Amino acid sequence: MAEPTPHRNEPRLRPAPLLFEPTQAAADPEHFFDLESIDDPRALLARATELTQAFRAATDRAMEFQAMAAAQLADPRRFDRLTAADIAERAEWTEDYAKRMVEFGRDLLRGVEGAGTVDPV
Secondary structure, three states: OOOOOOOOOOOOOOOOOOOOOHHHHOOOOOOOOOHHOOHHHHHHHHHHHHHHHHHHHHHHHHHHHHHHHHHOOOOOOOOOOHHHHHHHHOOOOOHHHHHHHHHHHHHHHHHHHHHHHOOOO
């Protein structure tokens, strides 16, 4: 499982958009975002690099949302709060990793709240 990487002070890169593939193309294991149809190796490298960056950015952003959700679920102010073990089971993490994600999420939420946005809890 990937570790949380708090890079909150770094500017977010604008990666290439991830375009969803039609169902028929996605069913073909040789088809991947139309990369197999690119003959020019320079163009193939450029597009594959764009996709790599887009997937990395999506992974980082999704992990931040996982952490914020874990922190909200573990919030002691909630009457239905979950333990780290419960969160770990739901997310298929180890309990130690769930604890770290809860802390990471709390840090993220404090940053969001400090920016003057609505309290998400």
